[in-house]
Amino acid sequence: MIALIITAECIACWACEPICPNAAIRVKNEVFRIDKKSCTRCEGYGDLPQCVEICPVEGAIIDDEGTAMNPPGSLTGIPPREPLPA
Amino acid sequence: MSMVQESGCRPIQPNNARIEEHPCYSEGASHRYARMHLPVAPACNMQCRYCNRKFDCSNESRPGVVSGVLNPDQAVKRAWEARQRLPHLRVIGFAGPGDPLANRERVFATCKPLRSSFPDWHLCLSTNGLCLPESVNAILDHGIRHVTITLNALDPEVGAAIYSWIFWNKKRRRGVEAAHILLEQQLAGLSALLARGVLVKINSVLIPGVNDRQIPEINRLVSEAGVFSHNVMPLISAPEHGTYYGVMGIPGPNETQLQQVREQCGGAAKLMTHCRQCRADAVGLLEQDRQAELNRSPVEGSRVIPIHRPTRRDPVASPPSPVVLAVASQSGERVDTHFGHAEFFRIYRVTGAQIEHLGERFVPRYCQGDDQCEDKDHTLQSVLNLLNDCQGVICARIGFVPWQELLERGIEPVNSHADRPVVEALSHTARLLQDKHTIPTPKVAAAGMKGRG
Ligand code: SF4
Ligand code: SF4
Ligand code: SF4
Numbered sequence: 001m002i003a004l005i006i007t008a009e010c011i012a013c014w015a016c017e018p019i020c021p022n023a024a025i026r027v028k029n030e031v032f033r034i035d036k037k038s039c040t041r042c043e044g045y046g047d048l049p050q051c052v053e054i055c056p057v058e059g060a061i062i063d064d065e066g067t068a069m070n071p072p073g074s075l076t077g078i079p080p081r082e083p084l085p086a
Numbered sequence: 087m088s089m090v091q092e093s094g095c096r097p098i099q100p101n102n103a104r105i106e107e108h109p110c111y112s113e114g115a116s117h118r119y120a121r122m123h124l125p126v127a128p129a130c131n132m133q134c135r136y137c138n139r140k141f142d143c144s145n146e147s148r149p150g151v152v153s154g155v156l157n158p159d160q161a162v163k164r165a166w167e168a169r170q171r172l173p174h175l176r177v178i179g180f181a182g183p184g185d186p187l188a189n190r191e192r193v194f195a196t197c198k199p200l201r202s203s204f205p206d207w208h209l210c211l212s213t214n215g216l217c218l219p220e221s222v223n224a225i226l227d228h229g230i231r232h233v234t235i236t237l238n239a240l241d242p243e244v245g246a247a248i249y250s251w252i253f254w255n256k257k258r259r260r261g262v263e264a265a266h267i268l269l270e271q272q273l274a275g276l277s278a279l280l281a282r283g284v285l286v287k288i289n290s291v292l293i294p295g296v297n298d299r300q301i302p303e304i305n306r307l308v309s310e311a312g313v314f315s316h317n318v319m320p321l322i323s324a325p326e327h328g329t330y331y332g333v334m335g336i337p338g339p340n341e342t343q344l345q346q347v348r349e350q351c352g353g354a355a356k357l358m359t360h361c362r363q364c365r366a367d368a369v370g371l372l373e374q375d376r377q378a379e380l381n382r383s384p385v386e387g388s389r390v391i392p393i394h395r396p397t398r399r400d401p402v403a404s405p406p407s408p409v410v411l412a413v414a415s416q417s418g419e420r421v422d423t424h425f426g427h428a429e430f431f432r433i434y435r436v437t438g439a440q441i442e443h444l445g446e447r448f449v450p451r452y453c454q455g456d457d458q459c460e461d462k463d464h465t466l467q468s469v470l471n472l473l474n475d476c477q478g479v480i481c482a483r484i485g486f487v488p489w490q491e492l493l494e495r496g497i498e499p500v501n502s503h504a505d506r507p508v509v510e511a512l513s514h515t516a517r518l519l520q521d522k523h524t525i526p527t528p529k530v531a532a533a534g535m536k537g538r539g
Pocket of ligand 2: 006009010011012013014015016017032051054055056057060061
């Protein structure tokens with residue numbers, strides 16, 4: 001599994017860090033990143049990447065292709081600013 | 087009330103001291119004893135629609151002003167400093183910026199040293215309740231004897247309209263399922279706390295059109311359960327807060343709506359009307375802020391933010407004296423401008439119902455959209471100098487540094503009228519400033535309150 005990535009959208013809320021089953025979330029000076037070697041996308045631990053499940057910020061965690069794991073509108077219910085193509 | 091005595095646990099104090107010394111539980115105490123909130127809890131395990139997680143937990147705080155998070159060591163240091171300057175300090179609260187029980191280690195690591203250094207202090211925490219049942223033992227073990235639970239709905243259908251999601255058992259859950267789990271946890275936590283003699287306060291956020299009818303029911307239920315007090319707080323909602331309700335244009339209640347719902351809450355749980363909706367890092371007496379002194383705190387990242395002022399009227403109002411107010415408003419019709427973005431302030435003199443426009447004062451822009459603006463102190467000072475004769479400044483939003491500086495100069499910053507008509511903001515603020523030092527009598531006062539909307 002290719003590791004997930006934390007973006008600049010991260011608000012440093014610390015929610016993900018304690019629940020990562022692989023201690024893959026590293027924090028330095030309040031900057032959060034995912035250690036490539038440790039992250040397994042939570043394989044074998046629940047169905048879903050835990051950091052993605054708890055992160056409150058849309059777009060703060062992306063996959064290696066740059067796709068937001070929590071896309072705009074999915075967490076807040078606020079419709080994204082640019083309407084998505086139908 | 088049962089006596090609880092665990093090993094390693096200080097015996098529970100007589101209830102009287104617990105109530106009388108806690109400013110949030112006793113209106114009398116709010117004039118005499120100080121409290122301080124330590125912002126050690128950044129994480130949250132759910133999403134309320136009135137909260138923008140980029141800012142503080144709205145359950146206990148006004149959204150829209152950013153604050154720093156402290157680690158336990160910094161928090162303890164900050165408490166020591168505060169004690170030197172605030173001899174009346176009795177209460178340490180844990181309220182955010184996220185949910186204290188989603189940050190148990192950090193919160194409890196702060197409690198431990200505080201408890202051994204200051205055994206006569208009261209420790210309290212506020213929570214959304216999701217992790218409450220499994221935390222009850224630890225709460226008691228750490229000497230916490232006051233807990234506030236935010237309870238906004240008893241009907242999961244209504245809850246589903248208030249909460250976007252919860253994180254529960256390895257999954258993000260939504261809708262009625264989420265609301266149902268949350269409610270079960272809240273009620274289980276509530277009864278466990280009450281059974282063990284913890285003083286419980288319930289907060290409910292009134293969201294007009296969403297949970298108006300739930301709040302009287304909550305009041306009935308928690309009164310029967312033995313909750314000490316129930317605090318019905320208005321939803322604070324403005325587009326720039328970035329919350330769901332703010333962005334979607336769902337407004338908070340006006341005074342009439344709030345009062346109507348409060349009047350339907352006739353249960354034994356004392357309706358708390360002196361709540362100032364403190365922020366997670368508030369400090370001082372509820373009535374008298376001390377942030378001016380304490381904001382010089384050398385602890386890195388520590389910030390002290392003032393407390394929302396009362397908005398009630400004294401029933402025996404003295405004849406109105408003129409109040410000079412500055413308004414950050416581009417249009418002149420609505421309070422539409424951020425303090426830091428204002429190119430000019432409109433100056434008004436308000437005497438009772440009479441509003442005079444005295445003119446405009448142009449100020450250098452010191453802030454380019456960044457809320458914090460800490461490095462631009464010099465420009466900020468020149469802005470403040472221009473406003474020195476004003477008693478209050480009404481703006482749509484304001485960063486915490488200018489907020490503190492204004493208070494330090496005895497100028498009241500007011501950001502609760504974002505996007506409201508200027509005229510309304512002026513009369514409301516003038517009234518508020520006149521009443522600042524009177525002791526409010528809520529019942530009568532409310533009748534004289536004009537609706538905001
Ligand atoms: S996906 Fe799982 S393993 Fe990878 S960082 Fe997130 S929580 Fe940790
Ligand atoms: S949960 Fe999301 S926003 Fe919070 S620290 Fe982790 S990545 Fe950042
Ligand atoms: S519990 Fe508090 S921090 Fe968490 S979403 Fe609700 S208001 Fe925000």
